[in-house]
Amino acid sequence: ASASADPDGIIELYQWDWDNDGKYDNEYTIPTTTHIWYEEGRYTVTLQIKDNNDTSNTYTLDVEVGGSGEPKLVISLGVSNIAPFDEDSERTIPVKIYCYNFSASGVTISVIEDDNLTVTAVTPPVNLKDGEEKDFLINVKVPKLGENVTAGTKTIKIQAVDTSGVKSNVETIEIVVHKAGGGMPGFAAILAIAAILAALLFMKKMR
Structure with missing residues (x-):
């Protein structure tokens, strides 16, 4: 659903009905997801999108599952x-990799774009059977802000690849980087401000 757009608002929720029963099985704040059917057949999938004005729209598509591919x-x-990152911090982010129509060996994650962040795969190479799904971890390290990295939204692009050269789609991950200490003043700073105000009031009374 990455092509979805809302010219007069912001899309906030993507709801998926995988079996056409009128009930939404999953909902996400991002436009991409993956679903596995364990039996061959034709399935009707419905996507409902909601924006910040509580306006919704739906799209239905038939999916053919099974056969050779x-x-x-x-x-x-x-x-x-993903929670925002502070500068000079690092954290792991989970991703899922699915395998279809073959058995993949030595599946790893390749970083296509890092936006001047340090992005590394934590999970070692993994073998996947046909129809199997596994969780992987990537580590994202944000340096101190400066000339090469500024505060704001950063884009990371990753791709799964196996030893035979089969490559996945390119997944785009957006993270927000904040400047450290850019929030509320600390407790000590508040005490210092209060002490200055108290001193000024005392001096005013002495006059």
């Missing part, structure tokens, strides 16, 4: 949202 790896973000 080309070897395929699919990678997707393993969480619905």
